[in-house]
Amino acid sequence: MVNRILHIIAKDFRVEFRQKHAIAGILLFAVTVVFIVFKTFNTFTSQEWALLLWILVLFSGINAVVKSFLQESKGTYLYYYTLLDPVEVVLSKLVYNFLLCFVLFLVILGCMALFSGYPVRDHVLFFSSSLLGLAGISIVYTMISALAATGGHSGTLMSILSLPLVLPVLLLLIKTTAVALGLLTDSTVSTDLLLLAGIDGVLISICLILFPIVWKS
């Protein structure tokens, strides 16, 4: 099963690199937006830095994930449907989208660091909370993109459905990032990390239960 999941992920990457314009477009979008934001603000405080980082990741993440169930034709999906277990499909999509979001996060982080400095103090906390938060974001996005893709109007539906659902994760993330940046001192930040992990766990299990139902159509 792990083998097959890895195969699907590898295939997704190959498809992605074959259509270089798509991934290049997303990355270019991220870089452009960071640049526009930088030019309008010129200098940020650390608080604005944290907020902008996550908002940019959130919006470019939607653009990246929305096509995860659209880039191949209906025939291909019928082929997968006969061949694969839905749990394997969704797990591979989850891992793939998580990696995609992580790459986006790194690119945006790099651009922001280049333009306006890198105010992170507690690196371990920053990266661990970011990884957990990105996991949560990519789980919600994957599930909703599957829903939106079967529903038809994927673009608008995706952002309407997923943004409010992603908010609890985002609020926790902004808080932990603020702690990592030294804006807040909070001794209960480990509870926040645990809570993030808990939300991820709940979301992933509900996603695994519900995806097979969506997959049938």
Next chain:
Amino acid sequence: MMRQWWWKISGVLILLYTIILGLLTPLKPGIVKIHNTQVTSGEVAEIEIVGYNTHFDEASQNKAYLRLENEKYLPSTNAISHSFNEITYIFDIPHFPESGEKIVVASLIINNEIDGSAVLPASVFIQQAPVPGAIHEGAFIDNLSGLVDPGWSFRFPYRSILHETIRNTFFHITLWFSMFIMLGTGVFYAIRYLKYRRVNDDLKSRALTSVSVLFGLLGLITGSIWARFTWGTWWTPDVKLNMTAVAMLIYLAYFVLRSSIKDQDQEARLASVYNVFAFVALIPLVFVIPRLTDSLHPGSGGNPALGGEDLDNTLRLVFYPAILGFTLLGIWMTSLYYRILNVKEKLLEKT
């Protein structure tokens, strides 16, 4: 059972009981305002207060006590009532150098035979005079056995910020409770639809979710009005409030999802999946996160939670039936909406 009348009638009767008892029961007497809060030891202090629902002029045994931190009480020597809600208490404040602090904080307790007692915590600041005079050891008493009790009467407690708006407990909070009960039932029917694929279950889930969103919006409105009177603004950056606004957005998106899908079977399936997913995402949103960060709501930030001292027995007597009443009303509304949806479905099948 759904077609019978008894539960609808009892729901309406319970709501009538809630409205009549909840709005007409008077509040217990309380202290609205205290004029001179700074007194100096060794002086004869006049403390003038404005009361609420009090009968100072009719009562003959007006007496006040200053409760110090070391469980000692200083009784007033005299009381002059000006009207039903204005009174001046006179205290002969002694020197008490045993607590080495410069300023001692005291709570004011007032008492008479008509209104019973009322407390304003940490309201009087007693400053130690620079030159200590004679110490009256006998000025303090150890307990409040001298309080006169007017006997029990059915009244809601008086809380300093809430005042009369404490009655909103029966509407704002109960609307949330019944909203969650109905949302949970809606998710139950969504799961049942996904399991057995019966259209009826999906229609029930949809009707329940619609009515819960209506209740949620009403809860937001009543909360907003309440916030205007207690915290001073219509909208605060309070976590719980904003989380609930997001919850409403999630469920409004549910209706967008429903209306955007043409195929009926697919609509039912995707909407049920989204309903379950949204409910799971809502749990940390509304219940877990507000407990982690500060909130103005009870349950965090030093505010006591429901079931603590916040809700006293007289309030409970109205509050719990009100939850039942609003839930029954909601179920009635749901059953009506469900029947409309069902008829529409049948008409659609015919054409």
